[in-house]
Amino acid sequence: MSDEYLSDTELKQLRGILDEQLKEMMVLSRAALHEVVEVRTQDADPLDLAVSESNREWTLRLADRERRLVSKIKHALERMQAGEYGACESCGQAISFKRLMARPVATLCIDCKTEAEQVESHKRVF
Numbered sequence: 001m002s003d004e005y006l007s008d009t010e011l012k013q014l015r016g017i018l019d020e021q022l023k024e025m026m027v028l029s030r031a032a033l034h035e036v037v038e039v040r041t042q043d044a045d046p047l048d049l050a051v052s053e054s055n056r057e058w059t060l061r062l063a064d065r066e067r068r069l070v071s072k073i074k075h076a077l078e079r080m081q082a083g084e085y086g087a088c089e090s091c092g093q094a095i096s097f098k099r100l101m102a103r104p105v106a107t108l109c110i111d112c113k114t115e116a117e118q119v120e121s122h123k124r125v126f
Helices: 008-037 046-081 097-102 110-125
Strands: none
Touching: 008 046, 008 097
């Protein structure tokens, strides 16, 4: 599979990273799901119940973050299959290999990402 932005070696290396991350996320998601649906004996007192509920809520928040990351990984793998991986979704310029190694699910080049973050930070001020 040839890509105008990345060499075949770079693509293979990034695909391996994405595949490994996807496997890890699936294992973590299964473990979190098991923990959330696990039948628990009644807690001894209200404090134990509160701690259990707090832990359950934390686990659910982490599971949601992991679910979003799995979605991003799958999107990156789909872009790779379509020959679009490594191109900025905003401007079309190449996303550097160095950036993709740091964040393999990146869809924006560093300039577009910086601009998007600046726009987002201005929205939060008001």
